[in-house]
Amino acid sequence: MPVDLSLYLVTDSTPAILKGRDLCTVVEEALKGGVTVVQYRDKKSDTGDLIKTAKKLHQITQKYGVPLLINDRVDVALAVGAEGVHLGQDDMSMFHMFWIRDFPAETDTLKIADFELAKKLLPQDAIIGISTSSIEEAKKAIADGADYLGIGTMFATPTKTNTKSTIGTAGTQAILTAISDSSVGTVSIGGINHSNVQRVLYQSRSPKKALDGVAIVSAIVAAEDPKASAEEFARLIKSTPAFALTPRSARANEAEALVQEVPQTVRKMVEVHPLVHNMINFVVSNFVANVALSIGASPIMSPYGEEATDLCKFDGALLINMGTLTSESVSNYQKAIKAYNTRGNPVVYDPVGAAATDIRRKAVSQLMAGGYFDLIKGNEGEIRQVWGSGTVQQRGVDSGPSNLDGQQKAALARDLARRERNVVLLTGPVDYLSDGERVIAVENGHPYLGQVTGTGCAIGTISGCFLTAHRSDKLLAVLSGILMYEIAAENAASKEYVRGPGSFVPAFLDELYAIRTAASKGDDSWFVGRAKVHEVKLDL
Numbered sequence: 001m002p003v004d005l006s007l008y009l010v011t012d013s014t015p016a017i018l019k020g021r022d023l024c025t026v027v028e029e030a031l032k033g034g035v036t037v038v039q040y041r042d043k044k045s046d047t048g049d050l051i052k053t054a055k056k057l058h059q060i061t062q063k064y065g066v067p068l069l070i071n072d073r074v075d076v077a078l079a080v081g082a083e084g085v086h087l088g089q090d091d092m093s094m095f096h097m098f099w100i101r102d103f104p105a106e107t108d109t110l111k112i113a114d115f116e117l118a119k120k121l122l123p124q125d126a127i128i129g130i131s132t133s134s135i136e137e138a139k140k141a142i143a144d145g146a147d148y149l150g151i152g153t154m155f156a157t158p159t160k161t162n163t164k165s166t167i168g169t170a171g172t173q174a175i176l177t178a179i180s181d182s183s184v185g186t187v188s189i190g191g192i193n194h195s196n197v198q199r200v201l202y203q204s205r206s207p208k209k210a211l212d213g214v215a216i217v218s219a220i221v222a223a224e225d226p227k228a229s230a231e232e233f234a235r236l237i238k239s240t241p242a243f244a245l246t247p248r249s250a251r252a253n254e255a256e257a258l259v260q261e262v263p264q265t266v267r268k269m270v271e272v273h274p275l276v277h278n279m280i281n282f283v284v285s286n287f288v289a290n291v292a293l294s295i296g297a298s299p300i301m302s303p304y305g306e307e308a309t310d311l312c313k314f315d316g317a318l319l320i321n322m323g324t325l326t327s328e329s330v331s332n333y334q335k336a337i338k339a340y341n342t343r344g345n346p347v348v349y350d351p352v353g354a355a356a357t358d359i360r361r362k363a364v365s366q367l368m369a370g371g372y373f374d375l376i377k378g379n380e381g382e383i384r385q386v387w388g389s390g391t392v393q394q395r396g397v398d399s400g401p402s403n404l405d406g407q408q409k410a411a412l413a414r415d416l417a418r419r420e421r422n423v424v425l426l427t428g429p430v431d432y433l434s435d436g437e438r439v440i441a442v443e444n445g446h447p448y449l450g451q452v453t454g455t456g457c458a459i460g461t462i463s464g465c466f467l468t469a470h471r472s473d474k475l476l477a478v479l480s481g482i483l484m485y486e487i488a489a490e491n492a493a494s495k496e497y498v499r500g501p502g503s504f505v506p507a508f509l510d511e512l513y514a515i516r517t518a519a520s521k522g523d524d525s526w527f528v529g530r531a532k533v534h535e536v537k538l539d540l
């Protein structure tokens with residue numbers, strides 16, 4: 001099962017770390033900040049308490065589409081339906097003790113390694129990670145079939161006194177070099193904090209294999225603001241050059257890897273039934289609300305900035321679409337953006353007509369200066385204006401004639417995403433989507449989409465829904481939304497009774513609804529063989 005290991009949180013329930021706070025609250029804050037995996041580690045509580053806490057944690061991690069792994073206790077993982085386990089190298093794990101105590105007839109399991117037992121008992125797609133601190137242990141774990149290795153201890157920490165071996169970046173690099181033929185995931189653990197994380201990723205890298213992520217304990221759990229700490233880690237990880245170059249993309253075609261995860265991301269979005277708060281132009285408002293309902297989301301249209309203080313509490317997304325800007329719009333947008341940013345909920349910006357008038361150009365500068373947008377989406381003219389090309393002139397809300405070829409559009413999306421540390425979608429007959437590292441081109445869709453007003457605007461709303469339901473990989477979230485949308489458009493356009501843009505619109509809503517219904521039943525057949533996506537490789 002592919003898993004994003006980039007920001008891996010390991011919990012710690014010791015009072016000095018947790019400082020009287022509730023573990024579940026701390027974990028949820030960390031998830032809001034961008035943690036991509038959670039490992040529940042608690043070596044002290046009894047089985048009943050472990051299961052109780054693990055259950056609560058699982059409910060939270062599921063909300064964020066992030067896997068929960070249980071340290072050592074396969075029984076607890078099974079009891080709560082967690083996505084997997086992390087096993088140490090201890091000869092006599094707590095799991096063994098449990099197993100022997102509760103099933104005396106099975107004492108011969110003592111001879112069986114933890115790993116084999118975990119493989120036997122857990123579902124086939126469960127994630128199993130193993131702690132390793134030497135080349136031998138790493139090779140053995142790979143031979144056994146581990147999904148990832150927890151490599152460490154990177155640095156000694158005051159709280160972990162019994163560390164078997166502190167291997168530093170040099171020891172980690174030696175292990176990575178020795179296992180560079182394997183596609184096993186790797187994550188470094190031990191004393192990693194904001195000031196050393198980039199060095200850990202950079203210095204550990206061997207020519208053919210880099211770490212896929214870092215495991216963090218107290219730098220997030222003990223932080224005064226776990227969400228802000230996780231956000232800072234996510235930012236630092238993303239901007240480490242060596243890290244950006246290697247991990248997932250080196251292993252497989254990135255587009256293929258992403259596409260595999262689309263159906264489950266769509267299912268997840270339908271399940272979550274996200275609320276989406278639209279500050280949107282009056283031309284497309286009704287159409288977009290219907291699109292949101294068709295995909296299984298819950299739209300509210302509200303241009304009144306102060307309402308966001310209440311609306312953001314539903315933990316949905318905010319869309320800012322400045323299609324029918326007025327003298328009051330920018331201050332309303334700013335209030336809403338602040339509310340959603342403060343709460344850590346997704347914000348999408350659609351700078352409609354950004355390069356049409358001086359007033360809109362100014363609005364772009366004001367909004368870009370004030371808040372954080374998880375996604376900026378627009379046609380070529382709009383994205384160029386946000387980038388600051390200076391010479392763009394849109395004729396109304398249309399993109400205008402294109403000046404850029406595919407590579408240049410891909411580079412523009414990538415560069416803007418890199419600068420803003422977010423995701424950028426440049427729409428058109430081919431859509432270019434980037435998170436500053438990966439650039440994915442999507443060729444699905446139908447020319448009728450270009451003939452119906454609001455079809456671009458609706459993508460902003462849909463993206464907000466997907467970003468709400470799947471927080472760990474923004475690029476995957478937005479890609480899933482686009483594919484659901486554009487495949488529905490293709491299905492609608494192919495209907496015999498669809499003769500042009502007019503009859504296309506109702507058919508399109510029906511097809512969005514059909515995909516949503518299939519997804520809610522776990523039926524992914526709508527997606528099989530349909531995605532026309534590829535990764536764009538850029539030289540610089």
Ligand SMILES: Nc1ncnc2c1ncn2[C@@H]1O[C@H](COP(=O)(O)OP(=O)(O)OP(=O)(O)O)[C@@H](O)[C@H]1O
Nearest residue numbers: 379427428429445446447449450453454455456457
């Ligand atoms: N010729 C085409 N072939 C396939 N898909 C298209 C074509 N034209 C547009 N699309 C799709 O339509 C959607 C909207 O893109 P477009 O660039 O038209 O947005 P927009 O200009 O922001 O629209 P609007 O402002 O009317 O909402 C995208 O998903 C895009 O892929």
Ligand SMILES: Cc1ncsc1CCO
Nearest residue numbers: 281283323324352397454
């Ligand atoms: C036509 C139009 N004018 C302002 S917004 C809008 C809808 C498409 O963006």
